[in-house]
Amino acid sequence: MPKQPGAAARTPVTDRSSIRPGNLGLILRRLRDDGPRSRTALAADTGLPKATISSLVTELADLGLVREGDPQRGEGAVGRPRLAVELDGRGVCGIGVEINADYVAAIALDLRGRTVFERRAAADVPALGAAGTLDVVGRLTAEAITQTRSAGIRPLGMTIAAPGGADPATGSITTAVNLGWRDVPVVAPLRERFGADVPLPPIAIRNDAHVATVAEYVAVAGAGVRDLLYVTGEMGVGGGVYNGGQPYHGARGRACEFGHMPINPEPVACPCGRVGCWETMVGLGAFLDHATDSGDIVRDPLTDRERRLAELHRRAESGDERTLGALREIAAGLGRGVALLVDAFDPELVVLGGYFTQFADYLLEPVQRAIDERILNPSTGRCEVRPSTHRYTSTVRGGAQFALEPVFQDPVGTIGRSPAL
Amino acid sequence: MPKQPGAAARTPVTDRSSIRPGNLGLILRRLRDDGPRSRTALAADTGLPKATISSLVTELADLGLVREGDPQRGEGAVGRPRLAVELDGRGVCGIGVEINADYVAAIALDLRGRTVFERRAAADVPALGAAGTLDVVGRLTAEAITQTRSAGIRPLGMTIAAPGGADPATGSITTAVNLGWRDVPVVAPLRERFGADVPLPPIAIRNDAHVATVAEYVAVAGAGVRDLLYVTGEMGVGGGVYNGGQPYHGARGRACEFGHMPINPEPVACPCGRVGCWETMVGLGAFLDHATDSGDIVRDPLTDRERRLAELHRRAESGDERTLGALREIAAGLGRGVALLVDAFDPELVVLGGYFTQFADYLLEPVQRAIDERILNPSTGRCEVRPSTHRYTSTVRGGAQFALEPVFQDPVGTIGRSPAL
Secondary structure: OOOOOOOHHHOOOOOHHHHHHHHHHHHHHHHHHHOOEEHHHHHHHHOOOHHHHHHHHHHHHHOOOEEEEEEEOOOOOOOOOEEEEEEOOOOEEEEEEEEOOOEEEEEEEEOOOOEEEEEEEEOOHHHHHHHHHHHHHHHHHHHHHHHHHHOOOEEEEEEEEEOOEEEOOOOEEEEEHHHOEEEEEOHHHHHHHHOOOOOOOOEEEEEHHHHHHHHHHHHHHOOOOOOEEEEEEOOOEEEEEEEOOEEOOOOOOOOOOOOOOEOOOOOOEOOOOOEOEOHHHHOHHHHHHHHOOOOOHHHOOOOOHHHHHHHHHHHHHOOOHHHHHHHHHHHHHHHHHHHHHHHHHOOOEEEEEEHHHHOHHHHHHHHHHHHHHHOOOHHHOOOEEEEOOOHHHHHHHHHHHHHHHHHHHOHHHHHHHOOOO | OOOOOOOHHHOOOOOHHHHHHHHHHHHHHHHHHHOOEEHHHHHHHHOOOHHHHHHHHHHHHHOOOEEEEEEEOOOOOOOOOEEEEEEOOOOEEEEEEEEOOOEEEEEEEEOOOOEEEEEEEEOOHHHHHHHHHHHHHHHHHHHHHHHHHHOOOEEEEEEEEEOOEEEOOOOEEEEEHHHOEEEEEOHHHHHHHHOOOOOOOOEEEEEHHHHHHHHHHHHHHOOOOOOEEEEEEOOOEEEEEEEOOEEOOOOOOOOOOOOOOEOOOOOOEOOOOOEOEOHHHHOHHHHHHHHOOOOOHHHOOOOOHHHHHHHHHHHHHOOOHHHHHHHHHHHHHHHHHHHHHHHHHOOOEEEEEEHHHHOHHHHHHHHHHHHHHHOOOHHHOOOEEEEOOOHHHHHHHHHHHHHHHHHHHOHHHHHHHOOOO
16 A cells, blocks of 8 residues: 655665655655645755755656646745646556456546546456456456557556455455455456557556555545544445554555454354354345345346445435335444444544445434444544545545555656556 | 654654754664664664764763673674673663552563562452542552662653553543543542652553553564554453554554454443443453352452462363353453454454463463454464463553653653652
8 A cells, every 4th residue: 555655754764876766756745745835845844955856846847747836825925926836747647446246447547636547347246257357357457558548648557456355466366255256366367468569567456445445545634634444335344444644554464354343243144154244234235135125126236336226325215114224224233343443443534435425324324323322432532434535436546546656655766667658 | 652663763853953862762772672782783773873873872871771781793703892782771760550440550660671669459449439549559659669769760750551541631541441430530649649749750641451562562572573462351351452563542542442342242231331342251250250159259359360360270270160161251252352353453463461361271272263263364374362471460561661661762851851869
């Protein structure tokens, strides 16, 4: 996951040759996190001499990563207005790809976060199997690369995200119960589909909820949030944590595996082989089981999930008692698990993603009440619950942001490693 | 909680006057974490010139915090053996105080971790109430201060730890269900008991399991552990987490509140007012309820807890089926909750403290099995379970270490703020 500002400063810089790339990245991160700033402000922020700042800004401008923006005048300031430096990077992008149980999606974001490509394809992934699914992924990524390149935008990296364990070292999915996958290589077979003649940027593989958490964090970091818990409802239940502005990974990158907490008082069987997992209370499967019968059209995996859920939302709006009862069940289970996680991780903000976002008007208030009631030390401050900023695109957006992160650490090296247009 | 090495380097040093205190602390932390080192090795470690190192070491030696130790010769090295610098600090100490449901304890550790004072008093704290309990705390701390001072050891700080929420800003306990305390001021009434004529070092208040985690982390950090989950069995169940060598606090310092996770399949009432909390499965009360009847001598709060539990351990050893059945219940509940927390925090090591340590020979193996079985991605490495290094003294030791931490950040200022002998 991306490092946040400050992380780079942890290791004291002792090797002279590493100072300049580090400082180029430092300036990019400042502009991303704090918005446009004058060279003088950048010098004050970083403690670097103004002449050094000017030289670094020129180098970043030559790479197309920053530009001189509108004149900036401090409030009540007199004298010559100062030109602000701002992120540009419209010539580079990161690509995020999501493999989910019932769709594959891809997005490309440029350095300013502007969407330059977006596509989603309904797909019954467990039925398609790994090879069939990677065909779909191959088609979507080929389209993303072709379209961005032909628009003069250079892909710097690609992140494949899936609902399960991912091994970055081998480029494979270790366990994705809801896809029916175990130890499935992804990066190598995907590269093979392109052939040697199509130059590809670096490809990484990650857990979907972890990269979605990146997107949710970036969306609220500007408002000063540093401690975030993200919980998302898909077929499974996933999540992620930021603590003090840093993603929480754990010792081996497999932290925040929340879906199988044994908190269902009923011994409901889980696809993972155990009973009573949280997923059996609040996963999308549990919601559909509560709300619908087996022949219901909203259960058809070949129809886009968002449209199927919109139908369920319409039923709730129209007062359908079965749908409303199902939502009450989900809200109760969600409150139970989220309150536990708030006691464990102590975030200042909980963001609910996936289908929880689509039904936020039914889920938010009971979950907030569960947190408020259960918190052991309410005197030390409230923990607020909000719906996802990006709804179903958190994972692809986070994947694209994750793919762009290296440019914020080492701009020159990262651009050098990606194929030219 | 103490910052670990590296934390201080996060903020780039720009203010010249802050560099020297920072570097004095940096050298002390190196010696604490890596053991005795030559000046040359310290220069290489820190990137500081050797002349600066010599001047800093001289200043630390004048403060009595380091000394020149035995000659050190690298393996196969030739030439003059180098004098190693090592932590000294036998003239300063930190004091840790623990208020528990059935005892009050205090310890004083010098800078090398040597115990220079230790005392424990059985006390029925819920019956004594806050004022009566603070009388006991006052007697113990007075003894600790008098004895260390008369031995020429200067107390630099004191940490009071209790099983519940602590508000460092007001010096009070916010909620301690098992003591029956809510919003009880501690630091001010304790200072009053000493009167204005007895100069006291700074006094801090913290959650007991959080400071115990400090002691457990320090005990294993030398072996390279950086990601630790600590779970302790007292009347309640507490815990703490280190991630990447940093204590996990959360947004408001109330993270790692594990005792009230709703994971008991049976709706057992908890002292907190809810049902099904983890504490109702594995707290000391649950163990005593499973293992004994109400008149049993091991339930007498006025007898030292360790001795009472030793009697239960003897019964288990002699094959008493009731005791063994109770331990099987505790092991099952402990495995259930610990596995959940391993999925959430992804530590490399789980340490079981409190009474779990005393019964480690019955609990460790089933808890290890529960983790191994439940872990979703076992291919990426095992998480080991171990008993506490310090058993019932983790909290007081961690409190004393926490009280000493400021000297590792700013040696001169910390010694200046503590009363002279």
